[in-house]
Amino acid sequence: MLDPRRPRRGASINDVARLAGVSGQTVSRVAHGSTSVRPETRAKVLAAMERLGYAPNHAARALRAGEFGTIGLLAHRFERTGEALTTEGVIGAAAAQNVGVTVVDVRRDEVDDWQSAASRLTHQAIDGLVVIRAEQATPEELALPADLPVVVSDSRFAGRYPAVVADQAQGTREAVQHLLDLGHRTVHHVAGPADSEPAAVRLDTWRRMLEEAGRRVPEPWRGDWTARTGYGLGHEIAADPSVTAVFCANDETALGLLRALHEAGRRVPEDVSVVGFDGIALGEFTYPPLTTVSQDFHAIGRELVRLLLDRVRATGADEPQRVVVPTELVVRRTTGPAAENHNADPA
Amino acid sequence: MLDPRRPRRGASINDVARLAGVSGQTVSRVAHGSTSVRPETRAKVLAAMERLGYAPNHAARALRAGEFGTIGLLAHRFERTGEALTTEGVIGAAAAQNVGVTVVDVRRDEVDDWQSAASRLTHQAIDGLVVIRAEQATPEELALPADLPVVVSDSRFAGRYPAVVADQAQGTREAVQHLLDLGHRTVHHVAGPADSEPAAVRLDTWRRMLEEAGRRVPEPWRGDWTARTGYGLGHEIAADPSVTAVFCANDETALGLLRALHEAGRRVPEDVSVVGFDGIALGEFTYPPLTTVSQDFHAIGRELVRLLLDRVRATGADEPQRVVVPTELVVRRTTGPAAENHNADPA
DNA sequence: GGATGGCATGTTGACGTCAACATCGTAGCC
DNA sequence: GGCTACGATGTTGACGTCAACATGCCATCC
Structure with a gap:
């Protein structure tokens, strides 16, 4: 201090x-x-x-007003694209209302880290709190003050607090359908971590789509959002000639996979099609440019602020709401028609 | 409000x-x-x-103590790797000292945006301010309160405020030397924007290295840090068979260039070697993995906080200091020996 | 038994701001 | 000329906390 x-x-x-x-x-x-x-x-x-050189004293103003004009934001490793862009959206929207944002970064996605970050933040001067994807902590574990307005993005907190979530299912449906439309017999999946709710939605939706289309549902690979793991799994994937289409849980994973496929001499998209998820900026400049499901993180951030300030300003009106932000398939060059020679795979 | x-x-x-x-x-x-x-x-x-459910009132504490336990951070589009990682370093180091960080994002790197962001921030409750790369604004234009402790990273503010900068020159020297050692007759350069100080250092150092080695200094291309521009210039670069080695001002630019080279059928690194700058995480998973100069942004963030808290806590001791954080060449796979067939280029 | 000292607790006031109320002066009106 | 009304300005107190000082109590010691 x-x-x-x-x-x-x-x-x-x-x-x-x-x-x-x-x-x-x-x-x-x-x-x-x-x-x-x-x-x-x-x-x-x-x-x-x-x-x-007079400048008003904000502590005095805040004391008198009973408000700080500042909200807190809790995120895990927010240099990652989704977190950073959502944070940017939050900061921008808050600034437009003359509200500051105090950011706390959770280093490791583990319960005690979330706890200490939350307690650090509630010991700051904030009027409300935005939590971005607290996958490893439950609301109870976070032990947030009962009278602190809270909104969350995309997490298991959604039932408890107002939430803004991207339409994971829609994006996944579009991605899988796109691959099926290209003639692939089935679509493989590199999932996100098991404890992630968005990863679970993407996984479930992918499975349901294949089932509904009457296709074989291959065993998914389990990733952890990182390019490194995508690369590691990629060696295995590249070695399996029956794989012609892979839907990855996020773009980083897809990029790791892309490298592994290149190294194995598998051509993209001629031999294997790849779809990512998130729409990171660099996806447009990989080789080949990455087909992906893009999320509007800025919009999520803006909605979070809107919801939070509503709660901060209103005295009552606290039933949890859920705002859904659409996702969108962006077709670039990592997806193409299924190769003829692998059509031996049973539908 | x-x-x-x-x-x-x-x-x-x-x-x-x-x-x-x-x-x-x-x-x-x-x-x-x-x-x-x-x-x-x-x-x-x-x-x-x-x-x-008692919780201490921070406004009252702050009023009494005359301090907020919060510092401000001003950055331009901080979802970019360097900004995000530096911000993360700042937040982490501040948290370790029980100091919060209020972040303000400058949307466009233009003077009036910097001004409004600065004034928004100084109207917040902060004890000190970290400015990350304010390339488009001068200290005077920012009009920061004279008694507000300020530290900066890497900018034209360095003469005026204590600064933490990466050793741009060292990294550039290593990169250019690496390419020369591989047998390239000369090294081309895609620079950053003209008004960026780090870009200027990279450009100058690159030129000096070539001059000292007695090599031809080709006209540099002018980029703007984006992959898009790297890609655009890349078409031109790929069309010039005399280019065998390119040092890019940052990784995004290098990635754009890489895509253009691929599309033009120029092999990397057999035909053209490419070096980036920054060490973004995805550089390890591009194809081929990107040789780059990595900067320790977390260290920069930590040093910024150290310097700032020194200033906040000390009553006197205000002569501008400058902390230099080393950079490091990371050799991956986009650099290789010069192709024999282009050695016609005069030394 | 009374003086001494130390510990536990209470009282007061000040940090800077601003709403609410109080005061003062003057223009306008009959 | 005296009264009203309103505009300009001043005074007071409270927001919550905590340092500094004040008080009160008890154990100890001669």
Whole structure:
């Protein structure tokens, strides 16, 4: 914690008042829009402010108002695309309302890390909290103050707090359908981690799509969102000639897979088609450019702020809501027609 | 701004005191480490806190202490790797000191955007400010309060505020030397934007290295950090058979270039070697994996916090310092020996 | 038994701001 | 001329916390 005895303190409203020869209240009036202050009085006050470099004390304002004008944001490793873009959306939308955002990063996605991050944050000066994908912690474990307005994105918290989620199922359906339309007999899947809710939705939807189409449902591979694991599994995938289409749980995994396929001499998309998920910016500049399901993370961030500020400002109205943001298949060049020579695979 | 008349206010120290039948001061003592409170008194107070769901009011604490325990961070589009990782480093290091971080994102790298972001931030409750690469704004234009401790990373602000910068020159030297050692007659360069200081250092160092080695200095291409521009320039670069080695100002640009080279049928690294800069995580999983100069952004973030908290806590000691964080060449697979057939190029 | 000292607890005030109320002066009106 | 009304400005107190000081109690010691 910062040293509380540091004397460095700016000029207060009363310092300005003394210099300008008016009362503190008049300074306060000038500092705000100010109703009814004589122009010459205002000028005097403004001059005094200028001279002393007056800046309002936010702690005092917050104390008096009972609000901080700041919300907290809790995320896990937010340099990852989804987290970073959602955070950006949150920050932008909050800024537009003159609300600041205090960010806390959870280093490892484990319960005690989430706990300590949450407690750190609730010990900060915030009026509300945005939680982005707390996959490894339950609401109870987080032990958030009961009177703190909270909204979440995409997590098991959705039942408990208002949530903004991307339409995982829709995107997955489009991706699988796209591959089937290209003539692939079936679609393989590299899933996300087992404890991730979005990963589970993508997995379930993929399976259901294949079942509904009457296709064989191959055993999915289990990934962990990383390119490294996509690359590792990729060696195995590349070695299996029956694999002609792979739907990856996210773009990083798809990129790792792409490298492995290249190294194994499997051509993309001639031999194998690949679809990612997320729509990271670099997907457009991989070789070949990556077909993917893009999510509008900025929109998620904006909706989160809207929901949260509603809750912060309203006194009642607390039934959990759920806002769904659409996803969109972006077809680039990692998907193509099924190769003829592998059609021996039974439908 | 949040509505200041919302009555939602938690229990105060005095509510707890009343319930526990003690004075507010005793509650305060219990709330802290607390010296000398009788165990049974403490228990009573703790029970009352529990029952009322007491949480300390940070505005009041901040007002009394004259400090917020929060620093601000100003960055441009911080979902980009360098910004995001530096921000992560800052947040982590600050958290370790129980200091929060309020983040403001500058949408467009233009003066008025920087200005409005800066003023938004200085109207927040912060004790100090970290500015990450403010390339389009001068210190004067930012108009930061004179008494606000500020540290910066990597920018034209370095002369004015304490700064933490990566050793751009060292990394550039290693990269160029690596390519020359591989037998390339000269090294081409796709630069960053003209108004970026790090881009200028990379450009100058690249030129100096070639001059010192007595090599021809080809006209550099002017990029803008984006993969898109790297891709666009890449078509031109791929069409020039005299180009055997390209040093790109950053990884995104290099990735765009890579795609263009692939599309043009130029093999990497057999026909053309490519080096990036930054060390983004995905560089390891492009095809081929990208040789690059990696920067330790987390270290930069940590150093920024160290410097800033020094300034916040110290009363004097304000002469600008400069901390240099080393960079490191990471050789992967986009660089290889110069092709024999292009050695016609004069040394 | 009374003085001493130390520990537990209470009281006061100040941090900076601003709403609510109080005061003062003057223009306008009969 | 005296009264009203309103506009400009001042005064007071409260938001929650905690350092500094004050008080009160008890054990100890001669």
